[in-house]
Amino acid sequence: MADRKYTEDHEWVEVDGDAGVIGISDYAQEQLGDVVFVELPDIGKILDQRDEAAVVESVKAAAEVYTPVSGEVIEVNEELNNDPSLVNTDAFGEGWFIKLRLSDPTELEDLMDEATYKTFVAGLN
Amino acid sequence: MANAKPDTDLLKTPLHDLHVAHEARMVPFAGYAMPVQYPGGIMTEHRHARSAAGLFDVSHMGQAILRGADVAASFEKLVPGDIASLAVGQMRYTLLLNDAGGIRDDLMATRIEEDGRFALFLVVNAACKDADFAHIATALEGEAELEILEDRALVALQGPHAESVLAELAPGCRDLVFLEGAGMAVDGVEAFVTRSGYTGEDGFEISLAADAAMAFAEKLLTHDEVALIGLGARDSLRLEAGLCLYGHDIDETTTPVEAGLSWAVGKRRREAADFPGAVTILKQIAEGPSRKRVGLRPEGRAPVREGAPIRDAGEQLVGKVTSGGFAPTLEQPIAMGYVSAACAEPGMSLQIELRGRSVSAEVAAMPFVKPRYKRS
The missing domain is CATH 3.30.1360.120 (Probable tRNA modification gtpase trme; domain 1)
Incomplete structure (x- = not known):
């Protein structure tokens, strides 16, 4: 929990060693509404910070998910192919998108911590 | 918007x-x-x-009553529907047309009776209502009067x-x-x-x-x-339900024939050829239009969206998607769009562009979900 960091576009990354798990926040899934499809990148893809990492489709519209940090895709959440609604029901857990091997951990310093992100979201309403 | x-x-x-x-x-x-x-x-x-x-609030839609000495004949100057044959209490889907046969708006018209005189109750799209009402009032000036119902909810x-x-x-x-x-x-x-x-x-x-x-x-x-x-x-x-959304699936550049709405062109009206754009529309009915609105069922779960290019097996551009989304009842993506007539047969396989790749889609009969109207 303590090491989950956020972007202003409502992506999060949770770091464990040199790997980071990436998803979208509860606020983001609520704004999107019912998720019906998630397009995930190929394993091995190299992403720069802010590159498009995935696309989330709700009933109404598509939204891009940008990676908060640079790295190589080492795992994707295959469960989302069977049940994309996991993004809605468990955005910070089962609804994760991809796992990256971080290439530049100093990028984490650009991101918001939990408390800062909460304040940021509160300011949006 | x-x-x-x-x-x-x-x-x-x-x-x-x-x-x-x-x-x-x-x-x-x-x-x-x-x-x-x-x-x-x-x-x-x-x-x-x-x-x-x-329960839907559709109070943003335009409601009006059209009155005139022969209100049905007057209104028929603007639409291809058989309005004159409507009995009191009968409702019809019809189209306001431009002179090229393009669709200015789609609307519902119901014949009503007020103190022994016939009138038409009209419901038009919210985004078009100001233009529609101005058009109707101007075009029928001197023969019919339009009362816009500003203080009604729908x-x-x-x-x-x-x-x-x-x-x-x-x-x-x-x-x-x-x-x-x-x-x-x-x-x-x-x-x-x-x-x-x-x-x-x-x-x-x-x-x-x-x-x-x-x-x-x-x-x-x-x-x-x-x-x-x-x-x-x-x-x-x-x-x-396979129903058109004005401004997306139909607009001033699409004709009723291309849109698959030829059924809204009344038989008597075809014979009389007395509605806006009749020459174009009747020619398209006789010879077939060059493009048609079709239903599309993309493979997989990824919805295709409005504007997506559609190609045939030879990668030739044949049309584009005008509405697309995910069908909760079918739990799969569905779409509609215009394609050249040669590609419009149900069952044909087409390719829809999605984020730089191609998704196969089958031309499908509409409606996608069987309607459950109470017809009798």
Whole structure:
């Protein structure tokens, strides 16, 4: 929990060693509404910070998910192919998108911590 | 949106406070603040309308009464529908056409009787209403008069339980079949009720005084079967039903023939060839149009969206998607779009561009979900 960091576009990354798990926040899934499809990148893809990492489709519209940090895709959440609604029901857990091997951990310093992100979201309403 | 206004200038429907009280997410739509969804979400709302009864605020739509010495003959100058043959209480889907045969708007017209004289009750799209009413009033000046009903709300109740719920407040609604309307008291309030809608379900649209709408909607919501439905699910419901959304699937550049709406061009009207764009439209009916609106079923789960290019097996561009989304009832993506006539046969395989790659899609018969209108 303590090491989950956020972007202003409502992506999060949770770091464990040199790997980071990436998803979208509860606020983001609520704004999107019912998720019906998630397009995930190929394993091995190299992403720069802010590159498009995935696309989330709700009933109404598509939204891009940008990676908060640079790295190589080492795992994707295959469960989302069977049940994309996991993004809605468990955005910070089962609804994760991809796992990256971080290439530049100093990028984490650009991101918001939990408390800062909460304040940021509160300011949006 | 072409005529979007700043949020502060948005018009409010008579049910605005109800939407806010039910925690709707409000969005600008055709100059109005409208509920796109409530906390339950589009999928839940969609399924509710298919399984119980959905309550829609469609008060942003334009309502008017057209009166004249021979009001049906007058109105037929602007539309290709057979209006003259409508019996009192009969409702018809028709189209305001431009001189090239393009569609200015689609609308519902019901023949009514007032003090022994015929009139037409019209319901038009919100985004087109100012232009439609100006066009009708100008074109028919001297022979027909248009009264715009500014102080009326319009509420739709749609779904398999719509009849049983509405009948508690207006027993006379049971006597109507699909595309019939009648004036009646609804919970003691004067209203005009039609058996119609935009979901493919059985249901009603109720026009009543703006200041009576809140009490009526709240009364409907006391029934467990009734839930509020926003514009998001309204769109997914109409897409499953294969119904056109004006400004997307039909517009000034599409003709009724291309849009698959030739059935809205009356037989007598074809013989008389006396409607705007008749030359173009009748030629297309006789020879077949060069492009057609079709249903599309993309493979997999990824929805294709409006504007996506459509190609044939030889990678030739043959059209584009005009509406696309996910069908909650079918649990798969569906779309509609225009393709060249050679590619319009149901069963044909086409390719739709999606994020730089190609998704196979089959041309599909519409509606995607079987309608459940009460026809008798």
